Amino acid sequence: xxxxxxxxxxxxxxxxxxxTLRCKPISGHDYLFWxxxxxxxxxxxxxxxxxxxxxxDSGMPEDRFSAKMPNASFSTLKIQPSEPRDSAVYFCAxxxxxxxxxxxxxxxxxxxxxxxx
Amino acid sequence: GNxxxxxEGPVTLSEEAFLTINCTYTATGYPSLFWYVQYxxxxxxxxxxxxxxxxKGSNKGFEATYRxxxxxxxxxxGSVQVSDSAVYFCAxxxxxxSxxxxxxxxxxxxxxx
Numbered sequence: 001x002x003x004x005x006x007x008x009x010x011x012x013x014x015x016x017x018x019x020t021l022r023c024k025p026i027s028g029h030d031y032l033f034w035x036x037x038x039x040x041x042x043x044x045x046x047x048x049x050x051x052x053x054x055x056x057d058s059g060m061p062e063d064r065f066s067a068k069m070p071n072a073s074f075s076t077l078k079i080q081p082s083e084p085r086d087s088a089v090y091f092c093a094x095x096x097x098x099x100x101x102x103x104x105x106x107x108x109x110x111x112x113x114x115x116x117x
Numbered sequence: 118g119n120x121x122x123x124x125e126g127p128v129t130l131s132e133e134a135f136l137t138i139n140c141t142y143t144a145t146g147y148p149s150l151f152w153y154v155q156y157x158x159x160x161x162x163x164x165x166x167x168x169x170x171x172x173k174g175s176n177k178g179f180e181a182t183y184r185x186x187x188x189x190x191x192x193x194x195g196s197v198q199v200s201d202s203a204v205y206f207c208a209x210x211x212x213x214x215s216x217x218x219x220x221x222x223x224x225x226x227x228x229x230x
Binding site: 042043095097105108 | 220222
């Protein structure tokens with residue numbers, strides 16, 4: 001089975017430009033997560049969706065960040081305008097529903113490595 | 118909400134050495150516990166998990182036992198290889214009924230020949 005697919009794998013852009021990161025979750029997974037990973041802050045949850053509906057976006061750093069999930073097989077994370085401090089690895093992940101405290105395995109994509117110069 | 122604390126790295130070991138990476142948790146109830154691994158240039162992937170107290174998760178020679186008495190889930194391997202060099206994350210559900218995981222800060226392991 002195909003895993004979580006992200007694109008682009010690497011992106012270098014100039015400050016002020018718009019960046020769009022794309023994600024295709026594993027088919028049948030109800031939950032989709034966007035994470036950001038930096039050396040300074042580690043792994044941070046930005047936003048997650050259930051059945052295409054945003055559930056918790058409290059981790060989105062500011063209004064320059066937006067995420068959409070127009071259908072069950074596609075999501076985007078957009079940064080406009082981008083700034084050098086946005087340089088990070090952005091991971092998309094998906095899962096089936098957890099069962100109470102049991103949780104469930106979250107499957108990660110290979111990440112989009114963003115550099116803003 | 119639930120939280121995990123894992124030992125800070127980096128950890129550097131020689132090949133065939135014994136590995137322990139400590140993880141302790143604070144949680145309501147007895148949630149499942151997870152270890153994820155991130156190899157260089159890749160995303161995180163599940164290494165092992167345990168769903169109840171005294172369970173032992175194991176995979177690829179790694180083991181971790183769910184200890185409710187000490188609220189711990191330490192990761193161990195008897196003989197590490199260069200290919201085990203990676204960042205290891207302890208994780209648990211963020212709260213009762215939560216559909217997201219809370220991750221530790223990660224421990225970077227380097228194994229030298």
